[in-house]
Amino acid sequence: MTQSTSGTPVLSVRDLTTSFFSQRGEVQAVRGVSFDVHPGEILGIVGESGSGKSITCMSVLRLLKATGRIKAGSANFDGQDLLALDEADLSDIRGNKIGMIFQDPMTSLNPTLSVGEQVIETILRHRKATRAEARARAIELFELVRIPSAADRLKSYPHEFSGGMRQRVMIAIALACDPRLLIADEPTTALDVTIQRQILGLLRDLQARLGMAVILITHDLGVIAEVTDRIVVMYGGLVMETGPVRELFAHPMHPYTRGLLASVPDLRDDTHRRLTPIPGSPPDMAHPPAGCPFTARCPHAMRQCAAELPPIFGHSQGARCWLHHPDAPRIAGINEVAA
Amino acid sequence: MTEQPLVSIRDLKKHFTVGRKLFGPKPVLRAVDGVDLDIRRGETLGLVGESGCGKSTLARTLIRLYEPTTGSMVFDGQDVAHLSERDLVPFRRRVQMIFQDPYASLNGRMTVRDLIAEPLEIARIGTPESRTAKVHELLARVGLHADHANRFAHEFSGGQRQRIGIARAIALEPDLVICDEPISALDVSVQAQVVNMLEDLQDQLGLTYLFITHDLSMVRHISDRIGVMYLGKIVELASNTDLYARPSHPYTRALLASIPVPDPTATRPADPVRGEIPSAMAVPSGCRFRTRCPMATELCASSEPTLRDIGGGHLAACHYAGTELAA
Ligand SMILES: Nc1ncnc2c1ncn2[C@@H]1O[C@H](COP(=O)(O)OP(=O)(O)OP(=O)(O)O)[C@@H](O)[C@H]1O
Ligand SMILES: Nc1ncnc2c1ncn2[C@@H]1O[C@H](COP(=O)(O)OP(=O)(O)OP(=O)(O)O)[C@@H](O)[C@H]1O
Ligand code: SF4
Ligand code: SF4
Ligand SMILES: [Mg+2]
Ligand SMILES: [Mg+2]
Numbered sequence: 273m274t275q276s277t278s279g280t281p282v283l284s285v286r287d288l289t290t291s292f293f294s295q296r297g298e299v300q301a302v303r304g305v306s307f308d309v310h311p312g313e314i315l316g317i318v319g320e321s322g323s324g325k326s327i328t329c330m331s332v333l334r335l336l337k338a339t340g341r342i343k344a345g346s347a348n349f350d351g352q353d354l355l356a357l358d359e360a361d362l363s364d365i366r367g368n369k370i371g372m373i374f375q376d377p378m379t380s381l382n383p384t385l386s387v388g389e390q391v392i393e394t395i396l397r398h399r400k401a402t403r404a405e406a407r408a409r410a411i412e413l414f415e416l417v418r419i420p421s422a423a424d425r426l427k428s429y430p431h432e433f434s435g436g437m438r439q440r441v442m443i444a445i446a447l448a449c450d451p452r453l454l455i456a457d458e459p460t461t462a463l464d465v466t467i468q469r470q471i472l473g474l475l476r477d478l479q480a481r482l483g484m485a486v487i488l489i490t491h492d493l494g495v496i497a498e499v500t501d502r503i504v505v506m507y508g509g510l511v512m513e514t515g516p517v518r519e520l521f522a523h524p525m526h527p528y529t530r531g532l533l534a535s536v537p538d539l540r541d542d543t544h545r546r547l548t549p550i551p552g553s554p555p556d557m558a559h560p561p562a563g564c565p566f567t568a569r570c571p572h573a574m575r576q577c578a579a580e581l582p583p584i585f586g587h588s589q590g591a592r593c594w595l596h597h598p599d600a601p602r603i604a605g606i607n608e609v610a611a
Numbered sequence: 612m613t614e615q616p617l618v619s620i621r622d623l624k625k626h627f628t629v630g631r632k633l634f635g636p637k638p639v640l641r642a643v644d645g646v647d648l649d650i651r652r653g654e655t656l657g658l659v660g661e662s663g664c665g666k667s668t669l670a671r672t673l674i675r676l677y678e679p680t681t682g683s684m685v686f687d688g689q690d691v692a693h694l695s696e697r698d699l700v701p702f703r704r705r706v707q708m709i710f711q712d713p714y715a716s717l718n719g720r721m722t723v724r725d726l727i728a729e730p731l732e733i734a735r736i737g738t739p740e741s742r743t744a745k746v747h748e749l750l751a752r753v754g755l756h757a758d759h760a761n762r763f764a765h766e767f768s769g770g771q772r773q774r775i776g777i778a779r780a781i782a783l784e785p786d787l788v789i790c791d792e793p794i795s796a797l798d799v800s801v802q803a804q805v806v807n808m809l810e811d812l813q814d815q816l817g818l819t820y821l822f823i824t825h826d827l828s829m830v831r832h833i834s835d836r837i838g839v840m841y842l843g844k845i846v847e848l849a850s851n852t853d854l855y856a857r858p859s860h861p862y863t864r865a866l867l868a869s870i871p872v873p874d875p876t877a878t879r880p881a882d883p884v885r886g887e888i889p890s891a892m893a894v895p896s897g898c899r900f901r902t903r904c905p906m907a908t909e910l911c912a913s914s915e916p917t918l919r920d921i922g923g924g925h926l927a928a929c930h931y932a933g934t935e936l937a938a
Contacts, residue, residue, distance in 0.1 A: 320799060321798050464888070465661070466661065466884045468869065473881065494828075494871025494872055495871045535800050536799060536873055539855075544810075546810075549801070549804040553768040553769075
């Protein structure tokens with residue numbers, strides 16, 4: 273594994289493999305994903321739609337729909353394998369030691385309960401506290417996530433809040449029991465940029481103050497650059513590249529990461545310079561290619577690429593690409609520093 | 612003398628009455644609330660602003676999917692705000708729209724050939740054979756193959772479906788194409804494919820674009836001029852270079868400072884704007900941005916700033932834009 277941060281990880285995922293089964297056959301959503309999250313760090317998971325980001329995290333929390341099945345792997349949290357725990361022990365960890373912010377309606381707010389009641393319920397489910405204590409804690413949490421007139425707003429219903437305020441309530445619920453790990457799946461995707469900025473600032477601030485670890489899933493490279501320490505780039509159900517955010521943006525090792533970074537316009541450039549898209553589209557996970565899933569779109573694809581899936585090469589920064597095999601041809605900027 | 616713009620919109624309003632109230636006046640939602648906007652021939656005019664500020668309503672009113680509440684809209688010298696349904700037919704051929712969701716906006720039960728030929732059929736142009744030939748030509752233009760014509764739209768990826776939507780929109784050789792968030796449902800790696808194609812088509816066919824988006828990086832790339840909308844009004848409008856170099860409305864400045872930049876070494880300002888966008892049913896008096904504006908004064912509460920030229924065609928609707936105070 274490629275890991276730069278030392279110490280015991282909060283969460284250690286190994287070889288996670290998850291598929292969905294239907295009449296149409298098997299959809300191989302996650303195909304052997306490994307990564308660590310360390311205390312006090314924000315790990316970003318980035319990748320395009322369908323690359324397996326959400327299913328990776330849903331698998332770790334065992335919140336998959338009935339058609340989904342974890343076929344292999346482990347997820348070590350606090351000395352326990354979450355994938356082997358029984359449901360009772362697991363539900364004690366979910367929403368307690370691991371906080372979650374999902375866009376998925378299953379885990380979002382209940383429209384028939386006041387937001388205060390929903391926070392109080394979460395606290396009472398996991399903590400020995402009186403209602404009054406839970407209520408006081410709820411007010412404290414609303415203040416923490418900067419909801420104005422916190423005490424009054426406890427009585428409001430979700431529909432009485434704006435999108436940004438609802439996301440603050442979701443964060444308050446996720447933080448209710450002082451989690452050691454917060455998993456946030458696209459927490460700002462539905463929000464406007466000015467509100468997104470407020471929520472990202474809040475997340476970063478809370479993470480530093482509470483010292484928790486965060487997994488932030490997004491497809492927005494800007495958001496990744498803005499708040500994460502280390503990132504995992506996913507494609508076709510696999511980790512394609514991983515490393516510290518600065519190194520990875522400065523010297524992407526993987527052709528997919530490079531393509532992704534090159535395809536977004538540079539905000540500082542107003543010359544109408546032509547964009548550099550990645551040709552083609554992502555693979556269908558019902559029929560994933562045998563070799564590297566990026567082969568059909570990769571400008572450097574070699575015979576070996578279609579034949580065999582490459583392993584991850586590298587140390588603190590690593591990439592799943594044959595170009596990093598010691599015998600591979602040299603390509604400027606990828607496995608060779610440009611002259 | 613400057614050339615007459617292709618589109619000239621003045622003080623356009625589109626208000627919706629909402630809710631069911633038995634007594635008293637029905638609440639009014641001011642979705643578009645006094646827009647002034649010119650679109651020049653052959654340009655790409657970018658339109659940005661946060662969710663609910665009225666971008667789509669403006670577009671839908673311009674193509675007369677919605678009846679304007681008040682105001683004027685002139686297209687190529689003709690007043691189109693008051694045309695009857697019948698007189699609208701030629702106008703509607705000349706203005707086409709590309710929608711955000713390539714999944715929802717195309718009928719999945721129609722073949723690609725029928726989808727693209729439909730506007731030609733409705734306009735009674737050509738024979739079935741000549742229409743099929745035209746479909747093949749359009750498919751080539753948007754980078755698809757002729758043998759895609761017999762397949763169904765649901766068999767295509769998002770990027771390919773958006774190409775089909777674009778082929779359909781240019782089938783009648785329109786003058787103006789309104790692109791309402793044409794790339795936001797697409798993957799990042801595919802967005803650039805579609806944007807490059809839109810730019811090529813503009814060069815080849817001399818199209819004018821109104822390009823609506825949330826994406827402040829992409830809008831800078833694609834636009835010649837950019838209008839910034841807030842609560843139903845254009846608050847700033849300038850060339851793309853000028854807008855990013857000299858944003859003059861406090862809202863534009865907040866918006867630009869909020870863009871997440873894909874560069875981990877970039878320095879980022881702290882929360883550039885407080886609070887959230889007010890409801891379009893309770894637009895603040897005076898300047899509509901004053902409840903969030905860090906520079907608001909008493910004047911801002913009592914008097915509404917007009918959209919005025921602060922130099923070189925750079926328009927801004929702020930009492931203090933272009934003055935020392937705003938610098
Ligand atoms: N309930 C399901 N049944 C069948 N396939 C599914 C189901 N949920 C997800 N998948 C498939 O699993 C793969 C991974 O999906 P996942 O939701 O993890 O993607 P993602 O990276 O989170 O994408 P997005 O950015 O769109 O949220 C996709 O190919 C998807 O189609
Ligand atoms: N048919 C309608 N009836 C009533 N209200 C409407 C209608 N269409 C839009 N609105 C309201 O008008 C306002 C402007 O909506 P509009 O869809 O034009 O915004 P937008 O800028 O396109 O937002 P987005 O970026 O989310 O697409 C919103 O408050 C919306 O709820
Ligand atoms: S393994 Fe081959 S196809 Fe895959 S990214 Fe590397 S060079 Fe490209
Ligand atoms: S007019 Fe006043 S409130 Fe409005 S943007 Fe200018 S300074 Fe701010
Ligand atoms: Mg997802
Ligand atoms: Mg819209």
